[in-house]
Amino acid sequence: MLSLTWLIPMYPLVGSIICGFYGLKIGKDKVAKVACGSVILSFLTTLLVLGGYANLPEGESIYEQVMFTWIAAGNLNIEWGYQIDGLSLVMLMVVSGVGSLIHIYAVGYMYEEYSFYRFFAYFNLFVFAMLILVMGNNFLMMFIGWEGVGCCSYFLIGYYFDKKSACDAGTKAFVVNRVGDFAFLLAVMYIFKLFGSIDFSHVMEHAATTVVFESEDITIITMLLFIGATGKSAQIPLYTWLPDAMEGPTPVSALIHAATMVTAGVYMVVRCNALFVMAPITMWIVALVGGGTALFAATIGTAQYDIKRVLAYSTVSQIGYMFLACGVGAFTAAIFHLVTHAFFKACLFLGSGSVIHGVHGEQDMRKMGGLKKYMPKTYWTFVISTAAIAGIVPLSGFFSKDEILYHSLMDGNIMFWGMGVCGAFITAFYMSRLVIMTFHGKYNVDPEVHPHESPAIMTNVLIVLAILAAIGGLLGIPIMHGAHFLKHVLAPVLEFDLATAIDHSTHVLHEQGRHAPHWGHLLEHHEEHNVLTEVLLMGFSLCVALAGIATAYLFYIKFPSWPEKIMQTQGGFELVRNKYYVDEVYDATFVKPTVEGSYILWRQADAKGIDGTVNGVAKIIGWFSQQARVFQSGFVRNYALFMVMGFIFFLIVAF
Amino acid sequence: MAPLSHYLVLSGILFTIGVMGVLVRRNAIVVFMSIEIMLNAVNISLIAFDRYLGQHDGQIFSFMVMAVAAAEVSVGLAIVIAMFRNKPTINLDEFNLMKW
Numbered sequence: 001m002l003s004l005t006w007l008i009p010m011y012p013l014v015g016s017i018i019c020g021f022y023g024l025k026i027g028k029d030k031v032a033k034v035a036c037g038s039v040i041l042s043f044l045t046t047l048l049v050l051g052g053y054a055n056l057p058e059g060e061s062i063y064e065q066v067m068f069t070w071i072a073a074g075n076l077n078i079e080w081g082y083q084i085d086g087l088s089l090v091m092l093m094v095v096s097g098v099g100s101l102i103h104i105y106a107v108g109y110m111y112e113e114y115s116f117y118r119f120f121a122y123f124n125l126f127v128f129a130m131l132i133l134v135m136g137n138n139f140l141m142m143f144i145g146w147e148g149v150g151c152c153s154y155f156l157i158g159y160y161f162d163k164k165s166a167c168d169a170g171t172k173a174f175v176v177n178r179v180g181d182f183a184f185l186l187a188v189m190y191i192f193k194l195f196g197s198i199d200f201s202h203v204m205e206h207a208a209t210t211v212v213f214e215s216e217d218i219t220i221i222t223m224l225l226f227i228g229a230t231g232k233s234a235q236i237p238l239y240t241w242l243p244d245a246m247e248g249p250t251p252v253s254a255l256i257h258a259a260t261m262v263t264a265g266v267y268m269v270v271r272c273n274a275l276f277v278m279a280p281i282t283m284w285i286v287a288l289v290g291g292g293t294a295l296f297a298a299t300i301g302t303a304q305y306d307i308k309r310v311l312a313y314s315t316v317s318q319i320g321y322m323f324l325a326c327g328v329g330a331f332t333a334a335i336f337h338l339v340t341h342a343f344f345k346a347c348l349f350l351g352s353g354s355v356i357h358g359v360h361g362e363q364d365m366r367k368m369g370g371l372k373k374y375m376p377k378t379y380w381t382f383v384i385s386t387a388a389i390a391g392i393v394p395l396s397g398f399f400s401k402d403e404i405l406y407h408s409l410m411d412g413n414i415m416f417w418g419m420g421v422c423g424a425f426i427t428a429f430y431m432s433r434l435v436i437m438t439f440h441g442k443y444n445v446d447p448e449v450h451p452h453e454s455p456a457i458m459t460n461v462l463i464v465l466a467i468l469a470a471i472g473g474l475l476g477i478p479i480m481h482g483a484h485f486l487k488h489v490l491a492p493v494l495e496f497d498l499a500t501a502i503d504h505s506t507h508v509l510h511e512q513g514r515h516a517p518h519w520g521h522l523l524e525h526h527e528e529h530n531v532l533t534e535v536l537l538m539g540f541s542l543c544v545a546l547a548g549i550a551t552a553y554l555f556y557i558k559f560p561s562w563p564e565k566i567m568q569t570q571g572g573f574e575l576v577r578n579k580y581y582v583d584e585v586y587d588a589t590f591v592k593p594t595v596e597g598s599y600i601l602w603r604q605a606d607a608k609g610i611d612g613t614v615n616g617v618a619k620i621i622g623w624f625s626q627q628a629r630v631f632q633s634g635f636v637r638n639y640a641l642f643m644v645m646g647f648i649f650f651l652i653v654a655f
Numbered sequence: 656m657a658p659l660s661h662y663l664v665l666s667g668i669l670f671t672i673g674v675m676g677v678l679v680r681r682n683a684i685v686v687f688m689s690i691e692i693m694l695n696a697v698n699i700s701l702i703a704f705d706r707y708l709g710q711h712d713g714q715i716f717s718f719m720v721m722a723v724a725a726a727e728v729s730v731g732l733a734i735v736i737a738m739f740r741n742k743p744t745i746n747l748d749e750f751n752l753m754k755w
Binding site for chain 2: 632633634635636637639640641644
């Protein structure tokens with residue numbers, strides 16, 4: 001069944017073409033069928049491929065399907081090929097599975113829209129690009145997918161293109177992503193220079209023996225890759241586009257800006273784990289940025305009133321956790337959290353969409369409240385996902401977040417762990433705040449709006465996602481007994497021989513007559529899973545989560561006057577509510593100088609320099625012509641005079 | 656018999672008078688007459704060389720020049736009349752159409 005691999009991305013591409021070109025002609029119902037059908041077909045094909053992969057002979061862990069040679073220039077030979085291994089299969093399942101659910105939901109959510117077909121054309125195209133991203137067998141394929149998802153993200157954020165804020169948000173997302181993409185492309189070129197190939201299998205296999213451990217080359221490559229990841233995955237310092245991206249329709253936020261695209265950076269780091277392990281400095285920075293973002297974005301989330309923005313900051317924060325896991329070398333934990341996050345965050349976003357749908361487009365939580373009795377299904381699925389993200393046992397988020405915290409303490413240091421735990425507390429707090437402000441408390445909805453439960457097509461999707469959010473943890477439990485399903489699946493991808501790498505690097509350095517540092521301690525065997533520590537940590541993080549929820553309960557149900565008091569007395573609240581003024585700082589330091597610099601370039605360099613040169617040449621020629629015009633007076637006798645003078649001139653020259 | 660150089664000097668003087676007439680006079684008719692003087696100056700030199708070399712080509716050619724001059728005068732006077740009808744003057748300074 002592995003030969004069907006190439007079909008997986010084809011379905012959404014064909015679906016996108018049909019929806020885009022014939023969408024208006026065939027009508028909304030058929031568009032919905034084509035769009036959802038194509039992604040569901042991809043999902044089913046993925047299942048078939050999964051079956052084929054499970055039957056691979058012993059010892060083989062990668063299946064590569066090369067369609068054709070895409071670019072052949074000198075010693076650069078790039079194939080259009082797909083790679084199926086544990087990592088890409090996990091990603092494929094998430095993208096096509098969650099993608100199918102969100103497509104179905106979107107049919108209900110977007111049905112009133114005139115541009116229904118346009119939405120689904122982009123949505124399918126996005127799935128296509130995302131599948132290419134996770135299936136490609138070389139860096140350039142990944143880059144194509146990487147750019148493709150960025151492009152579709154831009155289209156869909158600006159879906160309501162008659163709204164200025166949506167257009168601006170789309171542009172912002174695109175430009176900020178551009179910064180990261182540029183770094184990513186540089187990294188790919190550098191990799192080609194060092195390895196002579198950009199195939200994943202080649203690069204990962206030879207990483208240990210081609211580059212020197214901790215050398216500048218590998219540090220630069222991994223840093224560039226990581227900058228690319230920060231752009232796509234909305235990490236400090238490039239996270240500012242994601243909250244603004246909430247201008248798009250809610251299913252877009254759920255699929256692109258929560259479940260799949262923004263996790264592409266995590267996928268890429270895990271895919272390149274062999275490179276990252278070779279650069280401990282980068283790993284440390286990855287962990288620091290991840291942990292910092294987890295904490296930083298979470299604090300902003302506590303003071304937002306727009307329901308989707310809270311979730312957006314929550315997404316930024318959760319992806320921070322994934323990078324924290326990558327940074328301490330716990331790649332499995334990162335992917336585990338990626339998967340569970342896809343489930344519960346998609347459910348949360350779709351739940352918020354259901355709420356927004358129910359109260360006719362209102363997004364401000366202060367104008368909600370008491371919606372529990374109007375939309376019970378939305379409420380219960382929302383609560384389950386909230387408990388999952390907050391880390392309540394035995395829901396999925398508990399296990400994945402706990403694994404990250406465990407590894408950040410064991411393989412990292414206490415600072416990373418502290419960041420993670422603080423982030424977990426704040427996460428529990430703001431998510432409970434969100435639930436309380438939306439579903440409990442005083443009914444604040446506009447009297448003209450009559451809240452109602454969403455149609456079944458939407459609530460059914462919510463229920464499926466809530467179930468997944470609840471049981472998704474099964475992929476990774478029970479960790480202490482070693483029967484970790486994901487770990488098993490990802491093991492071949494994460495196989496890296498550090499000993500060989502260190503041997504080789506020491507050898508190379510000695511040959512160059514340089515001193516090789518003592519890396520021996522890195523090889524010391526880590527102690528096996530300390531079950532007692534882990535159980536203690538689990539208990540501790542559960543207490544932290546409960547404390548967060550309890551705090552929210554105290555603040556927003558028991559003593560609703562507290563938040564107001566804090567708002568009035570503490571200057572810090574304004575700071576947080578205004579997102580630490582990061583947007584303003586970026587505007588002042590990057591956007592404004594760029595715009596003004598461009599103005600200067602336009603006025604000075606372009607208008608004066610380039611236009612001036614062109615017009616100047618024309619002017620000079622015109623001036624000469626003006627001088628020559630004098631000779632052509634129109635008087636015949638003048639011309640006769642020139643003839644005579646010419647004759648005399650030649651006579652003089654002749655004699 | 657006067658030597659060849661006398662004839663040629665006379666021819667040169669007449670030709671120069673003609674050229675100066677064309678260049679400096681404003682009256683179209685006078686310019687015409689100056690052109691005739693130039694043509695006849697050439698005729699003189701043609702006849703002088705004809706006699707000097709003892710051939711008859713020069714005489715034949717001078718007849719040719721006279722014929723062409725007669726034709727030219729008829730066309731030229733017609734143009735002058737057309738100019739006068741167009742603009743009631745034949746002052747050449749009033750006519751500067753020969754430019755872009």
